[in-house]
Amino acid sequence: MIRQLLSAGTDTSSITVEWGIAELLGHPTVATKLREELDSVVGKDRVVNETDIISLPYLLAVTKEVFRLHPPTPLLIPHQSIEATVGAPQGFELPKSTRMFVNVYAIQRDPMVWERPLEFDPERSMKNPEIDVRGAHYQLLPFGSGRRQCPAMGVGILFVQMGLARIMHSFDLSLPQAQDPENLDITERFAINVWLATPLHVIAKPRLSKNLY
Numbered sequence: 001m002i003r004q005l006l007s008a009g010t011d012t013s014s015i016t017v018e019w020g021i022a023e024l025l026g027h028p029t030v031a032t033k034l035r036e037e038l039d040s041v042v043g044k045d046r047v048v049n050e051t052d053i054i055s056l057p058y059l060l061a062v063t064k065e066v067f068r069l070h071p072p073t074p075l076l077i078p079h080q081s082i083e084a085t086v087g088a089p090q091g092f093e094l095p096k097s098t099r100m101f102v103n104v105y106a107i108q109r110d111p112m113v114w115e116r117p118l119e120f121d122p123e124r125s126m127k128n129p130e131i132d133v134r135g136a137h138y139q140l141l142p143f144g145s146g147r148r149q150c151p152a153m154g155v156g157i158l159f160v161q162m163g164l165a166r167i168m169h170s171f172d173l174s175l176p177q178a179q180d181p182e183n184l185d186i187t188e189r190f191a192i193n194v195w196l197a198t199p200l201h202v203i204a205k206p207r208l209s210k211n212l213y
Ligand code: HEM
Pocket: 004, 005, 006, 008, 009, 010, 012, 013, 016, 072, 073, 076, 077, 078, 142, 143, 144, 145, 148, 149, 150, 151, 152, 153, 155, 156, 157, 160
């Protein structure tokens, strides 16, 4: 049980934060806007706390967009039908005991659902805050949906928000050897989780006063 919780709870959050930092390095305008929000809400005399999260709408939009393009568990966990079912709305039949994988990775990049699906653009959630990372509308469901969705969804979202917020607020980030972020290798390595094939290396320079580290 403890092992299950550790494996379900640690890789998922850390992978998502790593993808988030990679996307922010590749999208400096988004990174600047996020830092401006953090500086205006938190200031520069303390670090981000959990109680700040509710006042950071742009951070939420960035987090949703990271979960959309990089769901850490791209096929969820296999599900099996208990009885024969007729799926809506097309009415396809699902025999009893069918094992199913839900391809969340494809749903979240589906051009029939998303405009410019491959573009990392938190503005889509700013313009439409109804976009729901908790899977209510089956368009964005990194935690699954319904009764068997991730039981730790709330804490999972918070881990990612806190990880991104603390790193972006506390450090200026750059790539080693003045590498151009446009050339960052974001090849994906598919397994149960989707990892960055080349682990991300960044130089983190403190941007708050020394006593906060
Ligand atoms: C970014 C963070 C996380 C993501 C994206 C995530 C995603 C998921 C997904 C997709 C599932 C399968 C849902 C399904 O197949 O319908 C799942 C199940 C599960 N998750 Fe998470 N998770 C995260 C964090 C956590 C954390 C922090 C914990 C525990 C501390 C946790 C514990 C579990 C457990 C125990 C299950 C199995 C539930 C079952 O068997 O019904 N997860 N998670």
